[in-house]
Amino acid sequence: MIQSIDSILAATVATEGGYVNNPNDKGGETNFGVTVAVARANGFAGDMKTMTKAQALEIYRSIYFIKPGWGFVMSVSVGIATECYDTGVNMGPKVAAVFLQRTLNVLNRQGKDYADIKVDGAVGPATTNALRALIAKRGHDGESVVLKALNCLQGARYIELAEGRQANEDFCYGWLSNRVELPRA
Incomplete structure (x- = not known):
């Protein structure tokens, strides 16, 4: 069983994978599962292809784990x-x-x-x-x-x-x- 927040977040990034821009996805561009809208709302201004795993992990930690x-x-x-x-x-x-x-x-x-x-x-x-x-x-x-x-x-x-x-x-x-x-x- 997953025991720590860090391992929970790492499992998410592994499941979500890297950069995707599927035209059928209403979320638009994503990287590590983070949508472009969520990235922008959390201060990421670069090309979604350049989002790092560390940046995605921080968004997951703050927006999807701690805040809720x-x-x-x-x-x-x-x-x-x-x-x-x-x-x-x-x-x-x-x-x-x-x-x-x-x-x-x-x-x-x-x-x-x-x-x-x-x-x-x-x-x-x-x-x-x-x-x-x-x-x-x-x-x-x-x-x-x-x-x-x-x-x-x-x-x-x-x-x-x-x-x-x-x-x-x-x-x-x-x-x-x-x-x-x-x-x-």
């Missing part, structure tokens, strides 16, 4: 933090956070194990405490069930994206084979 709060989740479950981060890289951090919050709300047994949390896409103490309560109640099995649910939501969203935009069919097989995984907890 996956470090807090990592203090409870490395596997769930890694899964949410990876989903956030591909779908946006807010989508990943909403997936986690929805999952936690439906696994609390109608509030018997812990209170519902606001589904707002912002990971903070409420989300982290709900996850902590679920794992305290359910243990390793609870962690595995959360990972299964997150992957179910992720896979369903990929299919919806491909159904809603035919050009996304070019990417759906890769999304499902490379992004939706069996639980790692």
